[in-house]
Amino acid sequence: MAGRTHYIAEISEQNIGQRVTVAGWVHRRRDHGGLIFIDLRDRSGLLQIVAEPGQTDVFETLARVRGEYVMRVHGVVGPRPSGMANPELASGSIEIRPQAVEILAESKTPPFMPSEAEAVDELVRLKYRYLDLRRPGLLGHFLLRDRVLHAVRRFFHDHGFLDVETPALARSTPEGARDFLVPSRVQAGRFYALPQSPQIFKQLLMVAGFDRYYQIAKVFRDEDLRADRQPEFTQIDVEMSFMDRDQILDLMEAMLHQVFQEALGTTLEPFVRMSWRDAMRLYGSDKPDLRAGEPLCDLTQAARTVAWEVLATAPAVAGVLVRQLAPSRRQLDGWVAQARQLGAPGLLWIVREARETRSSGHKLLGAQGVERLADAAGLLDGDTLLVAAGEDPAAFRLAGQLRLEIARQLDRVMPGFKFLWVTDFPLFEWSDEEGRLVSAHHPFTMPHADDLAILEDSPLEVRSEAYDVVLNGSELASGSLRIYQPELQSRIFSVLGLSAEEIDAKFGFLLQAFQYGAPPHGGIAFGLDRLVMLMAGAKSLRDVIAFPKTARGTDPLTDAPSLVDRRQLSELHLGVTQ
RNA sequence: GGAGGCGUGGUGUAGUUGGCCCAACACGCAUGCCUGUCACGCAUGAGAUCGCGGGUUCGAAUCCCGUCGCCUCCGCCA
Secondary structure, eight states: OOSOSOOGGGOOGGGTTOEEEEEEEEEEEEEOSSOEEEEEEETTEEEEEEEOTTSHHHHHHHHHOOTTOEEEEEEEEEEOOTTOOOTTSTTTTEEEEEEEEEEEEOOOOOSSOTTSOSOSOHHHHHHTHHHHTTSHHHHHHHHHHHHHHHHHHHHHHHTTOEEOOOOSSBOOOSSSSOOOEEEOSSSTTOEEEOOSOSHHHHHHHHHTTOOEEEEEEEEEOOSOOBTTBOSEEEEEEEEEESOOHHHHHHHHHHHHHHHHHHHHOOOOOOOEEEEHHHHHHHHSSSSOOTTSOSOOEEOHHHHTTSSOHHHHTOSEEEEEEEOSOOOOHHHHHHHHHHHHHTTOSOOEEEEEOSSOEEETTHHHHHHHHHHHHHHHHTOOTTOEEEEEEESHHHHHHHHHHHHHHHHHHTTOOOOSOOEEEEEOOBSEEEETTTTEEEESSOTTBOBOGGGGGGTTTOGGGOBBSEEEEEETTEEEEEEEEBOOOHHHHHHHHHHTTOOHHHHHHHHHHHHHHHTTTOOOEEEEEEEHHHHHHHHHTOSSGGGTSSSOOOTTSOBTTTTBSOOOOHHHHHHTTOOOOO
16 A cells, blocks of 8 residues: 555545545544544545444554544545535545555644644744644645736736746845845855845846746845734736836736636726825825725815814815714714824714714804715715814825724625725835935836926925735735836936935946836736735735744744854854844 | 733633632543544543742732733834
């Protein structure tokens, strides 16, 4: 007896009467003394093995088997006795009557059983990640991840994209996230950086005339972690030449449609497209969650005419609509408290009911002012309006956060996948920390053609040809058309306040490349892990990465990062301070 | 860097207004019984000095100080 004839999921009632050999782990055993049931598990599923005492050697072997032992079972597929089928199990109507069994490996009692629920502390699960990954639920995420990657690769290959690898040992670039550094042994005192993205290389590939590039690229950012941020993660990195923005958006959207169709069997709706400005006005966020109900109301104009000066003179007044609820006073107070916690000075509420309109603003605005705001928001009987006033983006951001929080509280977030494109991001933003303008996306982003004239005079007004894919309130991809004219690139650098020497030292090679015939080009990068996480309905990136890091950046399984010995350090010309 | 939550047998939790707790329950584990279970059942048993260090007290899982670890969020993430 060797190998196996079937994966468990391949065995069905069609195989009744056949001899099969299966191999896997003991998921669970039920020992009745005179009768032993074993649920055998392989990657594909579960199957019941029944041992009766008649065949002594088989029975005795199965009697000493324990959870997570590895076994091979050779036997005949049989139907279960009538009334004994288990509808919970795909193989619930059949079982295997073993003729020979082998224990291939014993197992110590595991710290937790893969057959048990998710309730085990995550630190323990990470320390025994190989056991955790045996859990059918977690395994399922990786089966999905594989299908997604396969669909992605097929799409790009079929559309003429070349899969090209770019260096993992690259040059440190200024701007952006903190780099992971790798010391050079050969070049004393010098460092490589692990790529935050293959950005510069893929642009050089466009200069090289590769025309269409993609890569499933591992990238690294040395920043603090979150449930949806790991220090190393995987991007679907894409770049293409001679395409305008809408052609790129169309093609990338087609890619996602195909991936969802093939990996999940889900047909997506066409993606909404929205400018950054509209996204901020309508949702108070550059990554709106379209599942969380209606957009915000812009009440700034309506508020101009009310009696209360604070509202009338506020640069921005934003309203959150909560339809058909009749909230309790306690609920309303809770939202006000929440708004305060988010940094708002206050929050006004208006509840329109058939007989009267309740509001916390009657004293300040008068009944007329309350009605005016309610009308402007389109408030119907039974609806509630929350009003936040403040600085221009701030009031909308706050209202946007409240919109989300309340939708979650009321369990009103719709299921499904709501995609949108957000376009026309600002080219620059002000950095308080650095006291200068910085690129909102990256310094190679193409400015909007209509705004080139104000590049130097009103840089903060300049829109860019940058675009994001947003899925369910989460940034899934980010990209842009790139600058391909060296002169324009120099203008951008100088608006960013980089000196000629700095530019030459940091980006000289790129600018030089652009002097040898750079095609117009643009691209995008998708967060693969985030995509799989959202598709799987997982709460954390850790659930879709085989060997993830903890929130403090450690790996409890291998105990990385670790100390290294003095000799390794001295070879690298390094000393550790402190 | 900041805020919050958590830390008690292998696992999940209870106990946290100090003494009734050298710690309870469930799962798991061991042994025995059990021929149709599928979270099998029944019985018996082993297993934790309560993250770690210090302090207060006649007495600390429980109070105080410090520290470590995990999780979430803010900052940060071109």
